[in-house]
Amino acid sequence: MTRHLSSAEISKWIAGERNRRSEDHLSECAECRGELAHFQGRLSDFRAVVRAWSQEQSAAAPLPAWRMGRTHSSPRLRWALIAAAMVVLAAIPIYRASQPRPSSDHSLDDTVLLEQIDDGVSRSVPAPMEPLTTLVSWGSGAQDAPSQQKKK
């Protein structure tokens, strides 16, 4: 019987790097076969546990609505939306420029109205009370001057 397989040779065998010597030795050496089977058993246990654990974790985090993600992140749709937004932004000044300007009659009306308001605000008394103001200033008006001179 040839010498036992080294640790590296066993790892190579499991990794798929097999040669004639290893094959021949394994066919006649129960000890090396046992060692190989033992490690392969460890890997099988590892696989079983990781799969079970992953399934458990997957159940806690179920399959999300991935369709939503793919729809929203579609580059074509994104570019189309950007292009549409740019067209709308570019159209706003053009639309405004194409609108007819307000006529001069309207501005004249506005001016007249503003003047009326200014007059109203600048009055010391309301218009209906204006005759009373002339009565109040009777004694101090220019018409009293001759009578005052007579008294003197």
Add this chain to the structure above:
Amino acid sequence: MEPVAASGFLTARFDSPAIELDDFDSVVRRYWPAVFRFALASVRDRDAARTLTQDCFIHAWRARGSFRGSCAVKTWVMRIAVNVVRDHARNRRLRFWRRTTREALDISSAGVQLPDGGISAEQRMLVSEKVRAVWAASGSLPERQRAVFLLRFVEDMDLLDIAAATGLKEGTVKIHLFRALQSVRERLGETK
């Protein structure tokens, strides 16, 4: 386009892998567990694994038009998954979060899921301990070795499929696998 017969992944169910992609919802349902498992075992964070799995299928959806059927759909999907996980690992912005969350999720809670097989409680504990050691060892492997190790020993993919999924040559896959196995065996104290 003929599928690669040697890859052997589920090709028996579909005459052409490209046809399988026509019903993309069923592709998602079929391969979601494998992609999620691979992502989870790689990043060891459930939320990140879920996000990466979703990213993987979004990438696959966008790239489905370029799939020519030169390999099985699972191999193609796993290739995308490998790239998505690799990009995640290289993303420096997430490094801090990866460090903090990695400690939060451990496989030890799954020890109870071991197949019974009439083993005693003592043996079960021993096996759980060994599984935890393999888990810890695989977590400390370099990124590419870990990917190859998980694809081979968790996803049960053959070397040609792993080569297609990782974009490596078959010989390189064997080298990565050998190094990963040596590291794991050293961790288990099974090296001579």
